[in-house]
Amino acid sequence: xxxxxxxxxxxMSFGVLDGDGQVAQIEGHPFGQISFTGQRHAAADVRLLSPxxxxxxxxxxxxxxxxxxxxxxxxxxxxxxxxxxxxxSVIGPGDAIRIPPGSTNVHHEAELAVxxxxxxxxxxxEEQAVASIFGYTIGNDVTERDMQRADNQWTRAKGFDSxxxxxxxxxxxxxxxxxxxxxxxxxxxxxxxxxxxxxxxQLLFGIPTLISYISQVMTLLPGDVVLTGTxxxxxxxxxxxxxxxxxxxxxxxxxxxxxADTASTAS
Amino acid sequence: xxxxxxxxxxxMSFGVLDGDGQVAQIEGHPFGQISFTGQRHAAADVRLLSPxxxxxxxxxxxxxxxxxxxxxxxxxxxxxxxxxxxxxSVIGPGDAIRIPPGSTNVHHEAELAVxxxxxxxxxxxEEQAVASIFGYTIGNDVTERDMQRADNQWTRAKGFDSxxxxxxxxxxxxxxxxxxxxxxxxxxxxxxxxxxxxxxxQLLFGIPTLISYISQVMTLLPGDVVLTGTxxxxxxxxxxxxxxxxxxxxxxxxxxxxxADTASTAS
Numbered sequence: 001x002x003x004x005x006x007x008x009x010x011x012m013s014f015g016v017l018d019g020d021g022q023v024a025q026i027e028g029h030p031f032g033q034i035s036f037t038g039q040r041h042a043a044a045d046v047r048l049l050s051p052x053x054x055x056x057x058x059x060x061x062x063x064x065x066x067x068x069x070x071x072x073x074x075x076x077x078x079x080x081x082x083x084x085x086x087x088x089s090v091i092g093p094g095d096a097i098r099i100p101p102g103s104t105n106v107h108h109e110a111e112l113a114v115x116x117x118x119x120x121x122x123x124x125x126e127e128q129a130v131a132s133i134f135g136y137t138i139g140n141d142v143t144e145r146d147m148q149r150a151d152n153q154w155t156r157a158k159g160f161d162s163x164x165x166x167x168x169x170x171x172x173x174x175x176x177x178x179x180x181x182x183x184x185x186x187x188x189x190x191x192x193x194x195x196x197x198x199x200x201x202q203l204l205f206g207i208p209t210l211i212s213y214i215s216q217v218m219t220l221l222p223g224d225v226v227l228t229g230t231x232x233x234x235x236x237x238x239x240x241x242x243x244x245x246x247x248x249x250x251x252x253x254x255x256x257x258x259x260a261d262t263a264s265t266a267s
Numbered sequence: 268x269x270x271x272x273x274x275x276x277x278x279m280s281f282g283v284l285d286g287d288g289q290v291a292q293i294e295g296h297p298f299g300q301i302s303f304t305g306q307r308h309a310a311a312d313v314r315l316l317s318p319x320x321x322x323x324x325x326x327x328x329x330x331x332x333x334x335x336x337x338x339x340x341x342x343x344x345x346x347x348x349x350x351x352x353x354x355x356s357v358i359g360p361g362d363a364i365r366i367p368p369g370s371t372n373v374h375h376e377a378e379l380a381v382x383x384x385x386x387x388x389x390x391x392x393e394e395q396a397v398a399s400i401f402g403y404t405i406g407n408d409v410t411e412r413d414m415q416r417a418d419n420q421w422t423r424a425k426g427f428d429s430x431x432x433x434x435x436x437x438x439x440x441x442x443x444x445x446x447x448x449x450x451x452x453x454x455x456x457x458x459x460x461x462x463x464x465x466x467x468x469q470l471l472f473g474i475p476t477l478i479s480y481i482s483q484v485m486t487l488l489p490g491d492v493v494l495t496g497t498x499x500x501x502x503x504x505x506x507x508x509x510x511x512x513x514x515x516x517x518x519x520x521x522x523x524x525x526x527a528d529t530a531s532t533a534s
Contacts, residue, residue, distance in 0.1 A: 055322070055354055055355075056353045056354065056355070058353075058422075061420065077418075079418075081418060081419075081420055082418070082420065082422045082423050082426070083420045083422045084351040084353060084422050084426070086323045086325075086351060086485045087322055087323065088322075088323070088485045088486045088488065089485065100483075100484075101483075119532050119533070120532050121532055122428075122530070122531060122532045123529050123530065123531040123532070123533075124531055124532060124533045125533070128531070128533035131533065132532065132533075151344075151346075151348060151349070152348075152419070153328065153348055153349065153350045153420065153421060154420060155325075155349045155350045155351050156349050156484050159349070159351070159484055159485050160484050160485065161389075161484075161485055161486055215532075216367075216368075217367075217423050217426055217427050217428075218353045218355045218356065218426050218427065218428055219355045219428055219532075221355065262390050263389070263390065264389060264390040264391055264395070265386050265387050265388055265389045265390070265391060265399065265482075265486075266386070266388075266390075266391045266392070266395035266398065266399075
């Protein structure tokens with residue numbers, strides 16, 4: 001089932017996207033038993049939002065060997081390397097990635113995103129981890145590479161508003177469409193040029209290991225998102241362009257890239 | 268005014284704590300115009316919670332010269348060094364800090380905490396920053412020192428559930444009680460031994476600079492918390508003990524320290 005979140009003239013809702021491009025509105029949130037309101041929209045008539053507003057986005061660095069090699073910042077870690085992106089960095093499909101003022105080195109990082117379900121995850125084993133997963137979507141761990149190097153801590157470089165596109169939908173039954181989350185093609189295309197092309201089978205730490213590991217540290221709440229790392233091929237985005245991250249079975253996440261938006265809360 | 272959040276037999280509420288130890292319940296949240304329900308409790312009859320549940324906790328590393336010196340990890344940064352603690356790490360006064368399984372090096376870090384108000388803060392100048400501040404409270408940036416060194420990224424070391432005590436109240440008018448946030452004594456006492464004793468006048472980057480800097484990166488939402496850094500004297504906590512962080516005009520934040528709580532969401 002493809003879960004979307006969308007804005008329509010009557011407000012913001014979760015819905016189920018069917019194969020005919022129709023969105024069926026659901027009552028409340030999609031965790032637990034889903035009930036439909038009966039309201040339907042053509043997907044073209046509504047604006048898709050990030051399919052979830054996570055309380056936190058937990059990310060994993062250096063989780064593909066070929067990306068570790070291209071970064072030239074040491075060996076792959078012996079345990080999953082965790083960092084956080086603030087919830088304010090999340091945007092949806094079609095939203096603009098904003099280049100910070102003066103920045104010239106903002107990179108794309110296409111990633112498989114895991115969305116946590118109603119049970120949450122705290123101190124779960126690798127075997128128990130799958131029961132904590134609601135579904136899968138696409139994430140782009142947008143990163144300002146110069147700031148990442150300068151700060152050592154990655155929070156600023158990866159934390160700008162708009163630096164975490166997520167979407168377009170959450171697939172809750174990859175097996176039902178003949179796909180295995182442990183072996184999906186992940187690509188990123190910038191202005192028509194293929195930049196990244198990997199498979200989740202190359203993950204150094206697989207999804208159950210990541211969920212279990214994170215859950216020993218911090219409780220994962222329903223709707224929280226885990227970004228599983230990016231394959232080789234990261235590179236710059238330029239204002240005026242666009243970036244498409246695609247994952248087998250999960251569709252395409254396309255975002256425009258524009259200049260800084262420096263509107264202030266003080267004005 | 269001292270804003271608290273508390274649990275009583277009728278539920279969870281915000282309230283105003285007066286000088287007589289009485290809590291006056293307020294309707295909804297404390298941002299904007301406050302209206303009282305008329306319900307009052309003796310503070311001793313309710314359980315104080317963290318005075319706010321922030322959507323994010325933005326922290327500043329290496330922001331006191333004497334702490335930079337004791338850490339022996341290089342010079343003070345040229346710009347504020349940002350990192351995040353997950354909202355799931357937040358606990359309130361009296362709650363237990365849990366030592367992770369196998370850990371022997373969990374440290375206290377007493378800090379002045381700034382709580383963001385109704386306007387939020389996005390692209391504000393240093394001059395505009397004060398209008399984004401709701402009030403001040405005490406934070407303890409609990410840190411697993413061995414993991415901090417091993418991971419390089421600080422997310423795991425500082426992100427465990429219970430690693431962010433905040434409270435006991437938010438003071439919204441420090442000036443009204445004759446205090447200046449730019450010159451407050453900050454202390455930390457562990458099992459009766461004074462460990463940290465600094466003043467916010469020693470901050471390398473002051474509060475307006477921090478709020479403005481962060482607001483150029485990520486939008487600060489109402490209720491978000493900024494931890495401003497810790498003075499020298501950090502050291503280990505041990506299960507069975509307790510830790511009290513105190514700041515002039517803001518009271519005392521005391522937490523017990525106990526062993527791991529490994530209850531699982533899967534059982």
